[in-house]
Amino acid sequence: MGILEFLKGAARQVVTGGKAYKAWVAVLVGMMVIGLVGYANQWQGGLIATNMRDQVTWAFYIGNFTFLVGVAAAAVLLVVPAYVYHWKPIKEVVVLGELLAISALTMCLTFILVDMGRPDRLTHIMPGPGNPNWPDSMLSWDALVLNLYLMLNLVVVVHILYRAYRGQDYAKWFVVPLVLFSIPAAVGIHTVTAFLYAGMAARPYWNAGILAPKFIASAFCSGPAVMIILFQILRKTTAIEIKDEAIQKVAELMAYAMFFNLFLLGAEIFKEYYSHTEHLLYTQYLWQGIGTHKALVPYAWFSLACSVTAFLIFVTPAGRKNWTTLNIGAVLIFSGVYIEKGMGLVIPGMTPDTLGEIYEYQPSATEWMVAVGVFGMGGLVFTTLVNVAVPIMMGTLRAKGASTVPMGAEATH
Amino acid sequence: MSQHDRLPIVQDAAEGCEAAAPPSRRDFLRTAAAGAVIAAVSGCKPDAVVEELQRRHLTELSKDRLQEMLGKLEKKWSAEYGKDVKVGLRPPMPGVNFAYGLDLSRCIGCRRCVYACVKENNQSRKNPQIQWIRVLQMDKERGVSLEHATPYYNPEKVPEPGHFYMPVQCQQCRHPPCTKVCPVKATWKEPDGIVVIDYDWCIGCRCCTAACPYGARKFNWAEPKLPAAEMNPVTDYLGNRPRPMGVVEKCTFCLQRTRTGRYPACVEICPVGARKFGNLLDPESEIRQVMDRKRVFVFKEELATEPQFYYFYAT
Ligand code: SF4
Ligand code: SF4
Numbered sequence: 001m002g003i004l005e006f007l008k009g010a011a012r013q014v015v016t017g018g019k020a021y022k023a024w025v026a027v028l029v030g031m032m033v034i035g036l037v038g039y040a041n042q043w044q045g046g047l048i049a050t051n052m053r054d055q056v057t058w059a060f061y062i063g064n065f066t067f068l069v070g071v072a073a074a075a076v077l078l079v080v081p082a083y084v085y086h087w088k089p090i091k092e093v094v095v096l097g098e099l100l101a102i103s104a105l106t107m108c109l110t111f112i113l114v115d116m117g118r119p120d121r122l123t124h125i126m127p128g129p130g131n132p133n134w135p136d137s138m139l140s141w142d143a144l145v146l147n148l149y150l151m152l153n154l155v156v157v158v159h160i161l162y163r164a165y166r167g168q169d170y171a172k173w174f175v176v177p178l179v180l181f182s183i184p185a186a187v188g189i190h191t192v193t194a195f196l197y198a199g200m201a202a203r204p205y206w207n208a209g210i211l212a213p214k215f216i217a218s219a220f221c222s223g224p225a226v227m228i229i230l231f232q233i234l235r236k237t238t239a240i241e242i243k244d245e246a247i248q249k250v251a252e253l254m255a256y257a258m259f260f261n262l263f264l265l266g267a268e269i270f271k272e273y274y275s276h277t278e279h280l281l282y283t284q285y286l287w288q289g290i291g292t293h294k295a296l297v298p299y300a301w302f303s304l305a306c307s308v309t310a311f312l313i314f315v316t317p318a319g320r321k322n323w324t325t326l327n328i329g330a331v332l333i334f335s336g337v338y339i340e341k342g343m344g345l346v347i348p349g350m351t352p353d354t355l356g357e358i359y360e361y362q363p364s365a366t367e368w369m370v371a372v373g374v375f376g377m378g379g380l381v382f383t384t385l386v387n388v389a390v391p392i393m394m395g396t397l398r399a400k401g402a403s404t405v406p407m408g409a410e411a412t413h
Numbered sequence: 414m415s416q417h418d419r420l421p422i423v424q425d426a427a428e429g430c431e432a433a434a435p436p437s438r439r440d441f442l443r444t445a446a447a448g449a450v451i452a453a454v455s456g457c458k459p460d461a462v463v464e465e466l467q468r469r470h471l472t473e474l475s476k477d478r479l480q481e482m483l484g485k486l487e488k489k490w491s492a493e494y495g496k497d498v499k500v501g502l503r504p505p506m507p508g509v510n511f512a513y514g515l516d517l518s519r520c521i522g523c524r525r526c527v528y529a530c531v532k533e534n535n536q537s538r539k540n541p542q543i544q545w546i547r548v549l550q551m552d553k554e555r556g557v558s559l560e561h562a563t564p565y566y567n568p569e570k571v572p573e574p575g576h577f578y579m580p581v582q583c584q585q586c587r588h589p590p591c592t593k594v595c596p597v598k599a600t601w602k603e604p605d606g607i608v609v610i611d612y613d614w615c616i617g618c619r620c621c622t623a624a625c626p627y628g629a630r631k632f633n634w635a636e637p638k639l640p641a642a643e644m645n646p647v648t649d650y651l652g653n654r655p656r657p658m659g660v661v662e663k664c665t666f667c668l669q670r671t672r673t674g675r676y677p678a679c680v681e682i683c684p685v686g687a688r689k690f691g692n693l694l695d696p697e698s699e700i701r702q703v704m705d706r707k708r709v710f711v712f713k714e715e716l717a718t719e720p721q722f723y724y725f726y727a728t
Contacts, residue, residue, distance in 0.1 A: 123466055
């Protein structure tokens with residue numbers, strides 16, 4: 001009964017918004033249409049519509065997937081500093097972080113789906129109708145943990161918002177353990193994703209113990225970058241109060257994470273170039289190219305430049321305090337990690353291939369279209385969720401007769 | 414041509430949708446919900462989707478179900494290729510463990526094995542072109558070095574001076590990384606040493622392709638093109654039967670032949686006798702003779718995949 005009314009209220013809220021909101025939603029829907037056109041093309045002719053081939057058998061889709069797992073993980077990890085530093089709108093941070101995680105996970109799962117040769121056989125990976133290869137296959141684990149993590153976030157968010165909608169505080173005994181559990185789970189999803197690569201002895205570029213820590217470090221850069229920008233938008237457009245210090249603290253943490261990320265990168269580059277074994281080729285393909293094959297080189301250096309600049313901005317207090325440089329830094333860090341974790345991770349792992357052949361991969365038009373569509377979908381999920389969650393948190397969207405105290409105000413813990 | 418021009422074809426040309434038998438009502442209800450979702454994604458008619466959903470892993474199918482399934486495939490392909498197609502599912506022979514030997518000093522790089530394999534095993538001829546054997550041309554000066562190898566050599570005459578040739582195909586590893594990573598157990602190692610794939614269970618995630626150190630696994634990037642006239646009708650379900658789009662395939666030591674005591678097609682065709690094959694458990698077999706008399710090695714030994722495919726230099 002109550003749930004139904006809650007869903008109706010939420011649905012009404014989804015289509016409620018100002019001009020800017022509606023225009024933004026229209027853009028996102030437009031992106032999804034582009035994606036559908038691309039995917040229809042791929043569905044009809046097969047994955048030959050992409051530029052992946054047997055030499056480079058995973059590419060842009062899987063790169064995006066990997067990057068987004070990081071976003072999903074790190075958004076929730078922001079809960080830790082929120083607790084440690086006693087940020088005021090802690091529940092808002094939790095809710096927004098989880099909403100971002102939900103949208104990132106939707107995108108992750110969609111990217112896996114569009115990469116599959118036989119999406120119609122999706123059930124084969126589910127326990128019950130299918131035959132998941134536990135404990136051996138990392139992908140079967142990844143599918144499991146990503147879905148569990150998605151559920152976890154959905155349950156917590158829906159519970160908090162539903163209670164708030166009815167003017168009640170959330171059930172602490174229920175939410176606190178789940179939020180605490182979602183912290184190791186966030187690290188877990190990203191570790192399993194790293195293991196997907198790191199476990200492959202056939203691909204020396206991935207087959208390194210450093211991969212999982214590197215994934216976590218870079219995730220701590222990209223996830224919070226989105227949050228920083230989001231916080232600023234929200235406090236301009238809504239009544240949510242987010243203190244400057246909180247935002248700047250996030251930026252500071254990102255600087256440390258980026259330092260660690262760059263350090264690990266340096267350690268890897270040293271190892272490869274100094275020992276100069278046959279494994280150097282992959283690293284060389286990324287940073288210098290091999291012979292005339294240099295497709296990735298500009299991306300690699302651009303990504304490094306972004307990351308270093310962002311690090312310098314965030315590590316200096318003046319850079320963090322100035323909103324312009326702060327936002328530039330957030331965009332830079334996001335782009336830097338996007339390239340590093342996407343194309344920069346997947347493609348050199350497969351170039352040259354296991355028999356030494358160099359196939360220069362660049363995403364095809366279809367791949368771009370599908371990726372645009374998936375991001376549009378994720379953006380739409382996130383936008384609408386935030387659009388519903390914020391008024392509930394602020395007490396403006398309530399069940400009839402429920403108390404309209406804003407969510408942060410009713411408790412003092 | 415814009416992609417819009419091609420869009421209308423998408424919904425209509427969903428091949429394979431017609432072939433499915435109508436499901437019973439109860440079966441339909443059981444899987445209807447999931448079916449609807451997939452049908453929405455696929456544009457396929459729900460009955461074909463339901464059939465796909467009702468499919469269980471090969472190891473869970475009863476004998477009758479298996480027979481029924483093979484019979485259906487025979488009928489479907491006999492009609493499609495206009496010949497009497499047989500689809501067997503021959504179990505491994507007891508007391509047999511296959512191994513392969515390849516004499517690098519004899520191979521002349523003529524690629525006859527590649528073409529014989531394509532013919533025997535019904536590989537897609539073009540777009541996508543699929544070949545289970547890759548012959549690498551290497552420099553004599555450098556020895557076996559992948560960095561200086563190429564599969565794209567096309568001279569008038571082979572062998573070319575200064576070069577030697579190294580054919581690579583599935584090595585039927587004793588510790589196959591490809592089967593370990595498969596999320597749905599669509600690929601596994603059989604007791605006679607052959608690593609097989611159930612093409613009707615594979616989800617096309619290509620984890621195995623990424624994990625295989627020998628580039629042995631090939632993906633059907635598009636609908637395979639197998640001309641009816643050239644189709645080999647003597648097939649095995651886990652071997653050379655026609656494959657659908659979107660799944661992975663690879664060398665199976667010609668199990669449709671070798672499990673009946675014949676040689677693989679590549680061994681038969683090789684004009685210089687560079688290819689040896691046999692049962693490791695039989696001391697008289699050709700492969701054991703090679704191993705006794707020559708010194709063999711395996712490719713990428715450092716990865717501990719322990720191939721059942723040995724290279725040697727006879728002279
Ligand atoms: S060669 Fe590749 S495909 Fe064949 S068994 Fe080994 S890992 Fe698997
Ligand atoms: S592509 Fe097929 S056989 Fe290979 S890992 Fe994926 S499901 Fe298994």
